[in-house]
Structure formats: C-alpha cells, structure tokens
Amino acid sequence: MIVVQKFGGTSLKGSERLREVAKWVVKNKNEGNRMIVIVSAPGGMTDSLINEAKEVNTNPKGRELDMLLSVGEQISAALLAMGIKELGEKAVSFNASQLQLKTDGEHNNAKILNISPEKILENLNNDYIVIVTGFQGVDNEGNITTLGRGGSDTSAVAIGAAVNANKVEIYTDVDGVYTSDPRIIKNAKKIKNISFDEMIEMADKGSKVLHCRSVELASKYEIPIHLRSAFTWEEGTWIKKEKTMENSVVRGISNINNLANLKVNFKNMDELVERLEENHINVKSLQQLENSKFSILIEKEEALRFYKVLKKDGYSLEINDNLGMISVIGLGIGSNNIPIKLTKILNLNDISIDSITSNQTSVSYVISQNKLNNANAIFHRELFE
Numbered sequence: 271m272i273v274v275q276k277f278g279g280t281s282l283k284g285s286e287r288l289r290e291v292a293k294w295v296v297k298n299k300n301e302g303n304r305m306i307v308i309v310s311a312p313g314g315m316t317d318s319l320i321n322e323a324k325e326v327n328t329n330p331k332g333r334e335l336d337m338l339l340s341v342g343e344q345i346s347a348a349l350l351a352m353g354i355k356e357l358g359e360k361a362v363s364f365n366a367s368q369l370q371l372k373t374d375g376e377h378n379n380a381k382i383l384n385i386s387p388e389k390i391l392e393n394l395n396n397d398y399i400v401i402v403t404g405f406q407g408v409d410n411e412g413n414i415t416t417l418g419r420g421g422s423d424t425s426a427v428a429i430g431a432a433v434n435a436n437k438v439e440i441y442t443d444v445d446g447v448y449t450s451d452p453r454i455i456k457n458a459k460k461i462k463n464i465s466f467d468e469m470i471e472m473a474d475k476g477s478k479v480l481h482c483r484s485v486e487l488a489s490k491y492e493i494p495i496h497l498r499s500a501f502t503w504e505e506g507t508w509i510k511k512e513k514t515m516e517n518s519v520v521r522g523i524s525n526i527n528n529l530a531n532l533k534v535n536f537k538n539m540d541e542l543v544e545r546l547e548e549n550h551i552n553v554k555s556l557q558q559l560e561n562s563k564f565s566i567l568i569e570k571e572e573a574l575r576f577y578k579v580l581k582k583d584g585y586s587l588e589i590n591d592n593l594g595m596i597s598v599i600g601l602g603i604g605s606n607n608i609p610i611k612l613t614k615i616l617n618l619n620d621i622s623i624d625s626i627t628s629n630q631t632s633v634s635y636v637i638s639q640n641k642l643n644n645a646n647a648i649f650h651r652e653l654f655e
C-alpha cells in the first residue's frame with residue numbers, strides 16, 4: 271500500500287517533534303506500507319521569513335519571495351530524513367526542483383500542472399521513505415514557485431494522485447475538522463465525516479484547517495483525506511465523496527478576518543477590472559451599486575494598498591477596513607429557512623450586516639470585524655449546542 275502523510279508546521283517544530291514524526295513514519299513503514307511524506311516549514315518560519323522580507327521591501331512578492339519562502343520546507347525535509355535515518359531506515363528528501371514538480375508561473379499562488387511520479391516510485395521500490403517539500407513547485411523556466419499559504423496540503427493530495435496512493439493522511443495540531451475553529455469556540459464538536467463539497471466550502475470561507483485546492487483536487491481524483499492529529503495520533507475526520515451520514519443540514523461555521531470594503535466610481539466594469547489586474551488585487555466579492563459605483567470586498571492589507579494607489583490617481587472613494595465575514599456551511603443550506611433564521615439572530619443581537627451572499631452550500635454575512643467572534647459563538651450555540 272502507498273501511503274502519503276503530510277505534516278504541518280506545528281507538528282514539525284523543534285527536534286522533539288521531528289523525532290516523534292520520524293518514529294510514526296517508520297512505524298507505518300514497518301507495518302508494510304510504502305511511505306511518502308510531505309512536509310511544511312517548521313511552525314512560524316514562513317511568517318517570520320515574510321516579516322524579514324518586509325524589513326527590506328514594503329510589498330515583497332513574486333519570484334524573490336518564492337525563493338525565500340521555499341527555504342522553510344527544505345529545512346523540514348532534510349531534518350526529517352536525518353531523523354528517520356537515525357532510526358535505521360532508508361530515507362531521501364527531495365525539493366520540487368529535483369522532482370520537477372511543475373506549476374504555472376503565478377508566483378506566490380501557483381497551480382500544480384504536472385507531477386511525474388517516476389523518481390518517487392523508483393525510490394519507494396528501493397525501500398526508501400521519500401520525503402518531499404510541500405508548498406513549492408517549479409515553473410517551465412525552472413523558477414521556484416509557491417502554491418499560496420497553507421499550500422502543502424495541496425502538494426500532498428497532488429502527489430497522492432500522481433502515485434495513485436491508497437491513503438492520504440494530513441497530520442496537524444488538531445484532531446479533526448470541527449464545527450468551528452476549536453481555538454475560538456471551546457464547545458466546537460468534532461465532525462467524523464464531511465463531504466468534499468462541504469469541506470471545499472468550509473475552506474473557501476476561511477477554515478484554514480485545509481487548503482481549499484487540496485480538497486478540490488481530492489474531490490476531482492476521488493481520494494479520501496484523513497485529517498488527524500500529529501500529537502495524539504487518534505482517528506480524525508474523513509473528508510470523502512459520500513454525503514455525510516449525520517443528518518443535520520448545517521455542518522460548520524467559518525470566518526474570514528480582516529476584510530475591507532471599497533466603494534469607488536469607475537467609468538465602467540472594464541476600467542475596474544483593468545485596475546484590479548494591474549495592482550494584483552484578489553476580489554472576494556463585487557457589487558455594482560449604481561451606474562458607475564462599485565462596492566468591492568478585499569483582504570484588508572490589499573485593500574489599503576489599492577486605496578492608496580486609487581487615491582493618488584484622483585479617484586473618489588470610501589473605505590471600511592474593519593470588516594470580517596462569517597459563513598455557515600451545509601449542503602442545501604441556501605434553499606431552506608436557515609439564512610432567514612441566521613439574519614434574525616444577528617438582528618436580535620444588534621450585529622449589523624454589511625452584506626449577505628448565499629449559494630447551495632453556504633450563507634455568508636459581512637459584519638464588523640470586532641463582532642466576528644461574538645457572531646461565531648452565537649451561531650454555534652444556536653446551531654450546534
């Protein structure tokens with residue numbers, strides 16, 4: 271059986287943790303499995319590299335940022351290989367360049383195009399435990415790219431698909447997917463099974479427990495993901511194709527922090543799109559208010575940057591940079607009375623709503639950033655407790 275195991279940053283931070291992970295991987299190998307291990311950078315390293323970059327450049331991005339950030343994963347890969355060798359097993363680490371893990375050229379947010387599995391399979395056949403740096407790839411010119419924050423989950427699923435793995439296990443610092451972030455909601459409940467569609471929506475709406483594209487890929491290739499703890503090693507949550515067995519409609523709550531809304535006049539949509547593209551702005555949602563007035567929801571840091579550019583160019587605009595989004599997720603939620611119930615709950619609790627959007631699998635409210643945790647707690651009490 272080919273098993274892919276991915277370990278996140280907290281699970282690999284420090285030599286004690288690295289030794290624990292090495293032991294676990296070797297144990298799994300000794301049970302008769304062929305092991306591929308995908309690693310993230312040690313916990314906190316990617317953030318601190320970004321902060322270092324900001325000390326020398328106001329807006330670090332592109333190729334050089336990828337050169338810098340890819341270092342973290344390489345440290346984990348080499349150290350884990352050494353830890354495994356110490357236990358008497360054969361191990362070899364590879365970075366994306368050595369494996370020719372091909373992505374497009376969109377630095378800082380690249381998409382995987384192709385993984386040739388030969389080198390990995392050859393090493394597995396020679397009895398090696400193969401360790402691969404997550405989060406990184408190479409473009410057609412050989413430049414190092416990265417897949418966006420949290421992207422090593424996606425590396426794991428993509429490699430799992432390329433080698434036709436029997437299992438993809440994602441190990442992290444919580445023991446499963448919960449009804450809401452268990453660090454914020456103490457009464458959050460562990461979910462045993464969740465469908466791909468629901469998990470995609472949870473991730474897309476801000477649950478950072480899994481990188482959204484990893485679940486999209488798992489869904490495309492029908493590879494179940496087992497998300498579990500690298501601390502207790504207990505059974506976690508299965509993300510898989512089937513509709514969930516539990517029969518409640520609502521599955522979970524997700525949040526996106528630090529959003530901003532810009533209201534600005536453009537001649538037309540084309541002008542707006544052009545300005546967004548040239549400034550590399552990712553839009554969360556967009557509404558045309560009147561003829562030439564647009565309301566754009568963007569991550570706060572990007573919004574402030576965009577605001578400055580537009581102000582300098584003489585546009586008249588308003589900004590509200592104290593917003594967040596809370597979403598409730600569940601299959602079919604958009605077509606029952608839950609959105610109405612949730613709207614009433616926010617009104618009753620004096621939480622004013624900036625905007626509402628919904629689809630088949632979620633309903634989302636943009637509200638004040640400082641009310642986000644409160645809304646989360648209230649929704650959780652109403653829906654799950």
Ligand code: ADP
Binds near residue numbers: 280281420447450478
């Ligand atoms: P890793 O470094 O292992 O990839 P992450 O920090 O990316 O770990 O993801 C794990 C974190 O996701 C948890 O520590 C938890 O705070 C957060 N999280 C957010 N939403 C949820 C949720 N619904 N269920 C479980 N964890 C969640």
Ligand code: ASP
Binds near residue numbers: 310311
């Ligand atoms: N190290 C990268 C990050 O912190 C990738 C990952 O953890 O998945 O975003």
Ligand code: MG
Binds near residue numbers: 478480
């Ligand atoms: Mg992660």
